Amino acid sequence: MLLSSGPEAGEVVEAELDDPRPDEVIVRIEAVGVCPTDLATRRALGDRPAVLGHEGCGIVERLGADVDTLGLGDRVVISFASCGRCGQCRAGHPAYCDLASALNASGRRLDGSPTIHVGDEPVFGAHFGQSSFAAAALTDARSCVPVGDVPPEVAAPLGCGFLTGAGAVLNVLQPGPGDRLLVVGGGAVGTAAVLTALSDGVEVVVAEPVAARRELAVRFGATAVASLDDPLPSVTHALDTTGRPGPLARALALLRPRGVLAVIGLGPTTAAIDVRALMLRGLQLRGCVEGDAEPSLLVPELIRRHRQGSLPLDALVTTYGLGDFARAVADQQAGRTLKPVLVPTG
Incomplete structure (x- = not known):
């Protein structure tokens, strides 16, 4: 995982994910977009160790006991977290979920439990319900949208930036x-x-x-x-x-x-x-916020347009290795890259 603990880009370290709870899954990350929100969060956290990243795409590797909407081997994009139960969620506006801040920005689950440990120490994780600057991410199944055979580097930004x-x-x-x-x-x-x-x-x-x-x-x-x-x-x-x-x-x-x-x-x-x-x-x-989107509905529509050739999202993407985070950010800020996407190699 790409662990950062201050203004520097961070380093790739070994970390341990919690086991998935009944409504959670583990996704093996194939690609993850870099968003300015990650940089703003890093600044806000000061020196607190964190694993960020919130535009993950990858293969479902483990399923919680109650998950029946996804299958092992499905390629999914992971979008923002929402409860699915409050009035805003039920009305189709999960970006305004009553629990949006706790689910996406607290660094832990709703009950306060951590999702990522480095050594024996818990670190800030569950960023936008995922923390996908990593080889694998733990997330709620509700946040995952199947994307079929769309290249992961194209699908990843559909989790936030392109969706918005x-x-x-x-x-x-x-x-x-x-x-x-x-x-x-x-x-x-x-x-x-x-x-x-x-x-x-x-x-x-x-x-x-x-x-x-x-x-x-x-x-x-x-x-x-x-x-x-x-x-x-x-x-x-x-x-x-x-x-x-x-x-x-x-x-x-x-x-x-x-x-x-x-x-x-x-x-x-x-x-x-x-x-x-x-x-x-x-x-x-x-x-x-987040395009006022229900990801399970909008992501498939954007994929449909992409496949038809009317939405050439692939032209916006440049890929980098997970350890090249600093270069990806520098290229984006200099205008050399429009949408940097990290591709974990291990």
Whole structure:
């Protein structure tokens, strides 16, 4: 497992997973995406030892006694954890699960028990219900979605990053042919949103400072600008992946009357919003977590589009060895890689 205990990337160490409980499984990881949330969590944990990673894909290796929805040998993508019982989960919105924080960010199971030990010491695990920067991950069966023969490096980011961008388009904004969508930020999440909207015949404009990312968006069929200060047309829908006050205000200003802006980026906790314009022009401002997706429904739909050729997610992925985490992050931050995916070798 890739164990980190501070701002450094960490080291690959031997670790021990707990045995699966009746509703849990162990997945042998074939690929795991690197997401900025992993880096933010690492910073927040200070020097606390942790195994992170929350976009795992692999083969089901062990089944808990009560698991009947999966079989040994199934290839699955592991998404975020949810309880499946609260009102939000029952309504099809598990990203807003009443227990989301405890299940995804506490580093342990709900009962406080650890899932990973290094030597005799428990470490922060169960990250987003999995901790998949590892050769194997322990997770709730509910978090696993079978993906068939899709290459694991393509399927892995469907656990979070690709799911978030695509879900924001399909579940929250819902633009259609004749609409124009502005995507602020052309990283992995933003580009997944771009591809999804284009696959539905939506006109897309991307604002992204990194030239290579703009070029990629244009190659797929979008229009791209370096800055929101560039001349831009009005839009019916907008998606902000930055969470920064300036882009949020500019995106709202570009919306046509009754337009919708969804925010999926985490930035400063406050931003100045023109409430008068929001009201008089009938605008909507929406938050969005994990694409407001039910992974068991959205992941198969995205795989269907990928197989049909309308959602070329493979073009967004670059693979690295598990021990190359630091290089993967550096390449992503420099714009050399859009979506780094680690491939454990043992």
